[in-house]
Amino acid sequence: xxxxxxKAEPADDQETFLAALNAGVxxxxxxxxxxxxGAVFGYEALLRHHEAVGVSSIAALFDRAHxxxxxxxxxxxxxxRAIAQFAKLPHAERTLLFFNLDGRIFxxxxxxxxxxxxxxxxxxxxxxxxxxELSERYDNASARHLNETLRVCRExxxxxxxxxxxxxxxxxxxxxxxxxxxxxxxxxxxSGIEDDSKKRLMVSTIVNLAxxxxxxxxxxxxxxxxxxxxxKDAGCDLVQGYYVARPTxxxxxxxxxxxxxxxxxxxxxxxxxxxxxxxxxxxxxxESLDADQSVTEMLEAFRAHKEQTxxxxxxxxxxxxxxxxETDVKDFVYLQYGRDLLQNKAYAKRLxxxxxxxxxxxxxxxxxxxxxxxxxxxxSDGVMITEGDxxxxxxxADRLLRLVNEKNIAAARDENxxxxxxxxxxxxxxxxxxxxxxxxxxTLLYFDLNDFKPFNDTYGFRQGDRVIVLxxxxxxxxxxxxxxxxxxVGGDDFFxxxxxxxxxxxxxxxxxxxxxxxxxxxxxxxxxxRAAGGFSARDREGRLARYGLLSACCAAIHLPGHAPRPSLDxxxxxxxxxxxxxxxxxxxxxxxxxKG
Numbered sequence: 001x002x003x004x005x006x007k008a009e010p011a012d013d014q015e016t017f018l019a020a021l022n023a024g025v026x027x028x029x030x031x032x033x034x035x036x037x038g039a040v041f042g043y044e045a046l047l048r049h050h051e052a053v054g055v056s057s058i059a060a061l062f063d064r065a066h067x068x069x070x071x072x073x074x075x076x077x078x079x080x081r082a083i084a085q086f087a088k089l090p091h092a093e094r095t096l097l098f099f100n101l102d103g104r105i106f107x108x109x110x111x112x113x114x115x116x117x118x119x120x121x122x123x124x125x126x127x128x129x130x131x132x133e134l135s136e137r138y139d140n141a142s143a144r145h146l147n148e149t150l151r152v153c154r155e156x157x158x159x160x161x162x163x164x165x166x167x168x169x170x171x172x173x174x175x176x177x178x179x180x181x182x183x184x185x186x187x188x189x190x191s192g193i194e195d196d197s198k199k200r201l202m203v204s205t206i207v208n209l210a211x212x213x214x215x216x217x218x219x220x221x222x223x224x225x226x227x228x229x230x231x232k233d234a235g236c237d238l239v240q241g242y243y244v245a246r247p248t249x250x251x252x253x254x255x256x257x258x259x260x261x262x263x264x265x266x267x268x269x270x271x272x273x274x275x276x277x278x279x280x281x282x283x284x285x286x287e288s289l290d291a292d293q294s295v296t297e298m299l300e301a302f303r304a305h306k307e308q309t310x311x312x313x314x315x316x317x318x319x320x321x322x323x324x325x326e327t328d329v330k331d332f333v334y335l336q337y338g339r340d341l342l343q344n345k346a347y348a349k350r351l352x353x354x355x356x357x358x359x360x361x362x363x364x365x366x367x368x369x370x371x372x373x374x375x376x377x378x379x380s381d382g383v384m385i386t387e388g389d390x391x392x393x394x395x396x397a398d399r400l401l402r403l404v405n406e407k408n409i410a411a412a413r414d415e416n417x418x419x420x421x422x423x424x425x426x427x428x429x430x431x432x433x434x435x436x437x438x439x440x441x442x443t444l445l446y447f448d449l450n451d452f453k454p455f456n457d458t459y460g461f462r463q464g465d466r467v468i469v470l471x472x473x474x475x476x477x478x479x480x481x482x483x484x485x486x487x488x489v490g491g492d493d494f495f496x497x498x499x500x501x502x503x504x505x506x507x508x509x510x511x512x513x514x515x516x517x518x519x520x521x522x523x524x525x526x527x528x529x530r531a532a533g534g535f536s537a538r539d540r541e542g543r544l545a546r547y548g549l550l551s552a553c554c555a556a557i558h559l560p561g562h563a564p565r566p567s568l569d570x571x572x573x574x575x576x577x578x579x580x581x582x583x584x585x586x587x588x589x590x591x592x593x594x595k596g
Contacts (some may be wrong), residue, residue, distance in 0.1 A: 014070045017053060021074055024052020025061075027082050028247035029254060032098065032218060032240045035232050036364035038261030039388040042096030042131065043089075043254065044240065045082035046247045062102045069109040071102060080119050083130070087123040091256050094317050097125070098161060100133045117156055128291065128315035131159035131182065134174070150178050157291060157315070157352055161218070165206065179213045179357065185236070187221030193234075194226040200234060207235040208376050214322065214357025225264050232265075235369065237362075265364075266437045275366050275407070282403040283363075283385050283393030288312040291321055291352050298351055302326055310381055313355045318390040322355030323381060329354060359383045363392055367407040374400055418465055419472035421488040427495050430485050434497070434559060435568060441561035442499050443506035446575050447471070447514075447554050449492035450583060451547045454537040455524075463524060467550065468492065470524075471517055478513040503558040507591055514552045514588055521550045553582035556591040564596030 029043040050061045065074040079099060086097040105111060120127055132153060153160055161182035162174055166189055175183060185206060193199045207217050219231035222241035231239060244258050289298055289311045301311060313321045359377040361370045363385050374383050374397070382396040395403065414423045434442045449471065456464035471494060479486050479496045487495045498506045522530055529535045534548040555578035559565065566574075574594055582590040 014068050017064065017068055018070060018073060018077065020053040021061075021065075022077050025049050025078065025081075026249060027078075027085055028249045029085070029251070030240060030247040031245050031254065031258060032096075032238050033244055033258050033261055034362065034389055035219070035228075035236055035239045035261070036265065036362040037388055038244075038258045038265070040091070040095055040254075040256050040258070041238050041389050042098050043086065044098040044133070044247075045086070045100070047078070048247075048249060062104075066102070066104050066108065071108040072105045072110045072112065075102065075105050076115055076119075079116065080123075083119050083123050083125055085251070086129075087125050089251060089254065092125065092129065096129055096131045096159065098131045098133055100135055100163060103134060116158070126316055127157040128159070128317065128319075131161050133161045133163040133184070134180075135163045154352070155350075157350075164220075166202070175209065175213065175215065180215055182216050182218055182238075183210050184218040184220045184240070187241075190219055190221050190227055190231065190241075191223075192227070194224075194230040200230060203231065203236070204234040211235070211359060211373050212376050212378065214359065214377075216360065225260075228261070228264050235372075237360075263437075263439050266433065266440065276363050278367060278403060278407055278410075279363050279365075279370070279385060279395075280392075282399045282406075283395055284399060286310075286312060286394045288314050288391060289324060289351060291315050291350070293351060295351070298324065298354070299329070302329070312358075312384055312391055312394060313351055314391050320358070320360055320384045320386060320391050321352060323358045323384070324351065324354045325356060325381070328356070361385055361395075362389075363387045367403055370395065371400065371404055416488040416490070418468055419488040421472055421475075421486060421494075423488060424490070427487045427489065430487075430497060431568070431571070434499075435565045435571070438565055439562055440499055440559075441501075441503075442497060442559040443501065443503045444557045444559065444571075444575075445496040445498075445506065445510050445554055446489075446556075446579060447475075447494040447496065447510075447552050448579060448583070450551045450553055450588075452492040452550065454535075454539070454545075454547045455550055458535060458537050459524070467521060467524060470520060471552070474513055474517055474520070478509050503556070503591075503593070506558075507556055507589060510554045510556060510589055514554060518549070518551045525549060551588065553579070553588040554590070555579040555582055556589060558591065558593040560593060560595065566594050566596045570594075 026048050027045045028048050030046055031040050032042045032044060033040050047058050047061070050058050053061055053064065055061045055064055062071065062074075065071040082097060082099050086092055089095070116130070117127070120130060150160065159182070160178065160180040161184055162180050163184050164186045165175075165183040166186040174180065183206065185203060189199050189202055189206075193203060203219075210217050216237040217235070218238040218240055219227075219236040220240050222228050222231060222239050222243045224243055227241075228239060228243050239261065244260055245255075248254065286308060287301065287305055289301060291313055298311070302308070305311075309327075310323045310325045313324050315321055359373045359380055359382075361373050361383050365373075370383055370385075374380060374395075382394055382400065385392045385395055414425045415421065416423050431444070434440065434444065449467070452464070452467070455467070471492075472488065475486050475494055475496060478484075479498065485497045485499075489495050496510075498509075525535075530549070534546060536544055536546055539545045555575050557571065557574060557578070571594065574592060578590040578592060582588055
């Protein structure tokens with residue numbers, strides 16, 4: 001049925017409703033930030049004071065406007081208000097405005113396209129800064145004017161997002177047919193994701209599908225640090241929710257960077273600290289094109305930079321839009337009148353019409369994640385690398401292969417060949433981060449095996465190696481759970497750390513580990529030595545001495561959150577003192593809370 005073929009409402013009712021809407025309804029803004037850095041990518045405009053038009057909810061407001069036949073006029077009133085408010089932000093030129101559309105406006109009696117261009121021009125906002133969110137509350141894919149509206153949006157360089165992805169009628173079809181710039185995953189899939197393997201699988205699958213099409217993913221409604229980290233691990237690009245910031249009508253409350261994200265990333269020990277440096281070393285600084293440049297300037301760029309077969313295409317704020325390939329313009333250039341046609345103002349082809357989608361990754365992403373993005377995308381020229389959502393450079397396929405190879409070589413150098421655990425470089429980086437992150441709550445654990453040398457001398461190196469492998473495996477079972485970090489210092493010394501876990505629990509885990517080791521290692525001895533509870537062997541000075549069965553001791557240092565940090569020298573001295581105390585005392589664990 002044609003929704004416009006409805007009984008006309010009295011003009012007085014229409015005008016009364018629109019006047020109340022204009023006088024009473026306002027917007028709050030909520031930031032959408034880069035999941036790697038916390039830098040603001042954009043703001044979603046969220047309606048407030050809907051009760052001013054006599055309705056009980058925002059949904060009811062749009063239902064009322066639709067029933068009166070003024071849905072599009074109401075939308076334009078709201079759109080101008082949001083754009084005017086956004087234009088006043090001091091950093092508006094570097095961010096996006098996410099504005100929600102009711103899909104029914106395309107079928108509204110009063111629907112008239114092309115009004116947004118004038119609104120943006122009046123308020124001095126670039127078309128590239130507007131992202132229209134299509135809500136999945138209604139079946140957008142069946143709307144009569146949708147394809148034409150999407151074409152107009154592309155033509156005017158507006159960005160498109162599918163809101164509430166996962167709960168509506170047609171999102172998969174829209175994702176495939178229209179390849180929006182963003183999908184915003186519905187809060188249902190985000191809530192409790194850290195404890196729900198099926199939700200994690202669903203979100204990571206959506207992310208992979210979106211990245212294949214060059215679409216970026218927003219995790220919507222993130223409320224806790226645990227949800228944030230799970231969404232980051234799933235590959236989401238952007239994040240929005242109470243964990244970052246609540247919506248606000250006070251524009252002075254809006255910031256360019258949000259500390260909660262920065263702090264969460266600092267606490268996330270699963271992030272590889274050296275990858276960003278490796279990525280920077282391998283990125284090619286390809287010349288780029290601005291979307292507002294002319295076709296003539298594009299052709300001149302290809303002529304001037306013959307070594308480049310493609311140019312990254314950026315919006316005026318430096319955000320990637322895609323790539324322009326030489327092969328895609330050759331057809332025009334080599335036609336008899338092709339070059340003249342491209343440069344003809346009446347033809348007026350925009351550079352965005354030449355652009356192809358290209359995988360995008362932040363410079364803070366792990367090498368493994370960048371490789372995954374490239375592989376999933378299929379036939380791609382490479383990966384565009386961003387920093388704070390701005391173009392940094394381009395990783396071609398050959399550069400990416402060299403990057404992966406160098407990462408593997410570096411990991412092999414640091415990894416202990418016997419235990420397959422990270423070595424001292426990783427330990428140094430972890431401790432340095434813990435000392436720099438005053439907000440984090442850390443427990444650092446240093447394990448040493450008691451009387452390992454006489455055991456190794458008596459039973460041989462092969463049996464000694466088996467002991468080391470046993471302890472390494474027990475360490476993995478005890479501490480590698482997402483909040484833990486484990487490593488092999490060398491010889492019979494090991495390191496573990498927990499962040500965000502009460503230090504009492506960390507010590508309990510350490511005691512359980514030492515008890516399991518003491519029990520399991522007995523099988524490495526002869527029956528005679530097990531029965532005797534030990535054996536005799538020569539000490540370092542060559543004197544005969546009595547040794548018990550192998551055991552472990554632990555020095556534990558608690559670095560409380562939001563407390564001054566000690567120096568590295570002081571930390572290492574305390575580790576040495578506690579280790580001595582643990583070896584000599586009756587308690588195999590010596591612990592201390594250490595502050596600066």
